[in-house]
Amino acid sequence: MPVATSPGDVFLDVFDEAPRRELAPGDVLIHAGEPATDVFNVIDGMVMISRFGRDGRRQVLGFLFPDDFVGLTATETYFFTVEAVTPTVIASRGREFLDQRLAGDPVAEQAFIAMVFRVMENLVDLAYSLGQRTARERLAVFVLYLRHRYRLSTGTPDDDRQLLTLELPMSRTDIADFVGLKKETVSRSFGQLESAGLIERAGSHRLRILDIAGLRELAGVVDFSSPARLAPGRRNGARQ
Amino acid sequence: MPVATSPGDVFLDVFDEAPRRELAPGDVLIHAGEPATDVFNVIDGMVMISRFGRDGRRQVLGFLFPDDFVGLTATETYFFTVEAVTPTVIASRGREFLDQRLAGDPVAEQAFIAMVFRVMENLVDLAYSLGQRTARERLAVFVLYLRHRYRLSTGTPDDDRQLLTLELPMSRTDIADFVGLKKETVSRSFGQLESAGLIERAGSHRLRILDIAGLRELAGVVDFSSPARLAPGRRNGARQ
DNA sequence: CGAAACTTTGAGACCCTTCAATTACCGTGG
DNA sequence: CCACGGTAATTGAAGGGTCTCAAAGTTTCG
Numbered sequence: 001m002p003v004a005t006s007p008g009d010v011f012l013d014v015f016d017e018a019p020r021r022e023l024a025p026g027d028v029l030i031h032a033g034e035p036a037t038d039v040f041n042v043i044d045g046m047v048m049i050s051r052f053g054r055d056g057r058r059q060v061l062g063f064l065f066p067d068d069f070v071g072l073t074a075t076e077t078y079f080f081t082v083e084a085v086t087p088t089v090i091a092s093r094g095r096e097f098l099d100q101r102l103a104g105d106p107v108a109e110q111a112f113i114a115m116v117f118r119v120m121e122n123l124v125d126l127a128y129s130l131g132q133r134t135a136r137e138r139l140a141v142f143v144l145y146l147r148h149r150y151r152l153s154t155g156t157p158d159d160d161r162q163l164l165t166l167e168l169p170m171s172r173t174d175i176a177d178f179v180g181l182k183k184e185t186v187s188r189s190f191g192q193l194e195s196a197g198l199i200e201r202a203g204s205h206r207l208r209i210l211d212i213a214g215l216r217e218l219a220g221v222v223d224f225s226s227p228a229r230l231a232p233g234r235r236n237g238a239r240q
Numbered sequence: 241m242p243v244a245t246s247p248g249d250v251f252l253d254v255f256d257e258a259p260r261r262e263l264a265p266g267d268v269l270i271h272a273g274e275p276a277t278d279v280f281n282v283i284d285g286m287v288m289i290s291r292f293g294r295d296g297r298r299q300v301l302g303f304l305f306p307d308d309f310v311g312l313t314a315t316e317t318y319f320f321t322v323e324a325v326t327p328t329v330i331a332s333r334g335r336e337f338l339d340q341r342l343a344g345d346p347v348a349e350q351a352f353i354a355m356v357f358r359v360m361e362n363l364v365d366l367a368y369s370l371g372q373r374t375a376r377e378r379l380a381v382f383v384l385y386l387r388h389r390y391r392l393s394t395g396t397p398d399d400d401r402q403l404l405t406l407e408l409p410m411s412r413t414d415i416a417d418f419v420g421l422k423k424e425t426v427s428r429s430f431g432q433l434e435s436a437g438l439i440e441r442a443g444s445h446r447l448r449i450l451d452i453a454g455l456r457e458l459a460g461v462v463d464f465s466s467p468a469r470l471a472p473g474r475r476n477g478a479r480q
Numbered sequence: 481c482g483a484a485a486c487t488t489t490g491a492g493a494c495c496c497t498t499c500a501a502t503t504a505c506c507g508t509g510g
Numbered sequence: 511c512c513a514c515g516g517t518a519a520t521t522g523a524a525g526g527g528t529c530t531c532a533a534a535g536t537t538t539c540g
Contacts, residue, residue, distance in 0.1 A: 051368050054460050059368040074357030080364070106343075116356055117314030123363035124320070128291050128299040130370035131420030135496070172519060180371030185496055187520050204505070204519055220294050375528070412487065422529055427488050444487055444537070487536065494529075503520065510513075 009115055011108040012067065014101045015041040015091040023047070023084035025169075029070070030082040038092050039071035045088025046169060050081050050177065060178035062122060063146075063170070065153040069115060071095075086169045130180045133220075138179040139189045140219040143199065143209065164209045165202075172204075249355055251348040252307065254341045255281040255331040263287070263324035265409075269310070270322040278332050279311035285328025286409060290321050290417065300418035302362060303386075303410070305393040309355060311335075326409045370420045373460075378419040379429045380459040383439065383449065404449045405442075412444075 020043065023029060029040065032052060042064050049070075050060045061080065064070060070082055070090075102109045129138050147163050150156070156163055168175070172183040179186070190207070193199045198215050200208040209215065260283060263269060269280065272292060282304050289310075290300045301320065304310060310322055310330075342349045369378050387403050390396070396403055408415070412423040419426070430447070433439045438455050440448045449455065 051364055053368065053372060057372040059364075059371045061364060061367060072357070072360070074354050074361070079361065103346075109349075113353065113356070114314050116353070116360070117312070120312070120356070120360050120363065121314070121319065123360065123367060124291055124299075124301060127301060127363060127366050127370055128293065130367055131299045131417075132293060132297040177371075182497055183519080184498080184521085188496090191520080423487080424489085424530085425528055428528090431488080481540100483538100483540090485536100485538075487534105489534075490532085492530085492532105494527105496525105496527085498525075499523090501520100501522080503518105505518070506516090508514085508516100510511100 009067075009069070009111045010105075011098065011101055011112050012041055012069065014039075014093050014097045015043075018091040018093045018097075021090050021092060023088040023090060025084055025086055027088075028081065028083045029090060030078050030080070032078055032081045034078055036071065036073045036076060036078045037095060039069065039095055039098050040082075040093075041091045042066050042068045042070065043089040043091055046085040047082050047088055047090075048085050048170065048174060050083075051079070052081060058177045059180070060174060061126065062178075063149065065149050067153070072116065072119060085174070135179075135181055135185055135189045136192055137218055137220065138181065139186065139193060140198070140215045141221060142175065142179055143193075143207070144212075144215055144219055144221055147209065164212070166207050166209065168205045168207065249307075249309070249351045250345075251338065251341055251352050252281055252309065254279075254333050254337045255283075258331040258333045258337075261330050261332060263328040263330060265324055265326055267328075268321065268323045269330060270318050270320070272318055272321045274318050276311065276313045276316060276318045277335060279309065279335055279338050280322075280333075281331045282306050282308045282310065283329040283331055286325040287322050287328055287330075288325050288410065288414060290323075291319070292321060298417045299420070300414060301366065302418075303389065305389050307393070312356065312359060325414070375419075375421055375425055375429045376432055377458055377460065378421065379426065379433060380438070380455045381461060382415065382419055383433075383447070384452075384455055384459055384461055387449065404452070406447050406449065408445045408447065 018041070021029075023045070029047060044066055047064045047070065048060055049062050049064065050058050052058050063085065064082075071078070073079065102112055125141075129141055133141065143166065146166055146168070150166065151158065151160075151163055172186050176183040176186045181189070190199070190201060193215075194201055196214070198209070198211045198218070200210055202208055258281070261269075263285070269287060284306055287304045287310065288300055289302050289304065290298050292298050303325065304322075311318070313319065342352055365381075369381055373381065383406065386406055386408070390406065391398065391400075391403055412426050416423040416426045421429070430439070430441060433455075434441055436454070438449075438451045438458070440450055442448055
């Protein structure tokens with residue numbers, strides 16, 4: 001399942017002594033449809049979660065960073081695919097390890113549930129983007145999303161200038177499948193953000209944020225780290 | 241939070257003696273941004289969950305039916321809006337009732353978590369639809385989704401002919417905001433499904449399914465009640 | 481029955497996609 | 511270290527799908 005971070009969720013200690021595995025970019029950790037026997041933790045690198053349709057279409061659901069938990073499912077099989085974006089180190093445990101860890105410990109259990117809710121909120125955000133935002137807006141959100149994830153991952157303060165330079169290790173197709181566009185449109189939309197003076201492209205896998213306030217304005221996002229990141233909006237009857 | 245059904249989730253007994261409230265169509269049960277003090281249960285009718293953007297855009301996240309739980313959130317405030325679609329009866333309890341109910345009872349707690357996972361899977365489905373499917377496909381999925389929810393709600397067997405006639409109590413705008421289109425496009429796409437012989441419109445708030453196999457084919461959905469409703473798809477590297 | 485709201489339909493515009501060609505990037509081998 | 515080849519990214523031109531604006535038709539409800 002999608003994204004899930006909170007540095008130091010207590011239940012993550014089940015991975016402390018867990019066996020590790022290294023993945024090269026493109027390596028698949030979880031194939032959709034496989035029995036959901038294990039749970040994972042990203043130690044280092046970046047992985048991508050996605051859902052496939054029968055005809056090969058793919059919706060990328062999120063990117064996972066160090067400390068993120070992987071393997072959320074209620075069903076007996078995974079219904080999503082997880083693959084490495086960069087060289088990645090993963091810790092893995094049988095599902096029963098986690099179940100036992102959560103069983104007796106209400107604190108761990110609360111932390112786990114809180115994580116599940118965070119994942120859910122991320123999915124709601126994604127649905128809002130895919131359903132309501134334009135191409136440029138989606139890319140603006142994507143840039144801010146990545147910045148936010150790097151910030152969480154590194155513990156950098158929000159105003160750190162380092163966060164203005166972003167690595168984009170995934171391909172344009174990966175980005176496209178995440179934001180619900182085609183790769184050419186992703187290129188063009190990045191180009192438009194650049195023309196507008198919001199970002200600057202530095203090679204195809206790196207960009208600089210030039211105007212973060214402008215990006216936030218375009219994205220309609222107040223702050224990616226606050227719980228309710230969309231303002232309430234007008235409350236009048238939407239049923240016209 | 242979105243959808244969540246499983247007839248007879250044990251923890252729903254917290255609503256057994258709970259105060260009830262009646263809502264007329266359009267009445268708002270939860271305003272996004274309010275303190276998340278209560279949890280709810282749909283007793284009768286239909287409500288709609290949505291998320292608003294600052295400029296008034298709205299993404300409908302799902303429709304809730306009798307026995308559905310309402311009020312999932314990890315944050316101190318609701319980040320979604322819930323309003324009645326039809327005349328609706330709602331039971332409500334303070335959050336602490338639910339917390340206490342879940343505290344000592346692993347079975348109830350498991351059921352609750354399972355529900356949260358179902359909600360998450362629904363959101364993943366929604367994201368896939370919004371990001372990857374065409375207008376016609378989204379409408380086909382929507383019709384099958386409604387049929388599925390009615391089926392769960394009534395306990396009707398899958399092949400019951402009653403399920404071929406569907407009520408659509410929500411407005412075209414509501415549908416549009418759910419499937420990420422404009423209301424005119426919803427109308428036109430329904431028209432195209434009708435021309436294709438898949439459905440038949442019977443007034444603006446009722447339709448008949450003429451070719452359910454064709455709808456499923458178009459939607460790319462095997463079966464809405466099975467856990468993994470999208471076939472796995474091809475497994476080759478999506479990174480071209 | 482009549483008015484208001486909602487739905488459907490039409491025409492034109494716009495945004496994103498498709499298809500194609502060029503350019504940039506990157507790993508390999510000389 | 512540079513040349514080379516293959517892959518990925520960008521850019522261009524044309525097409526299609528959805529949106530916008532507008533009007534006609536239908537449903538709902540007082």
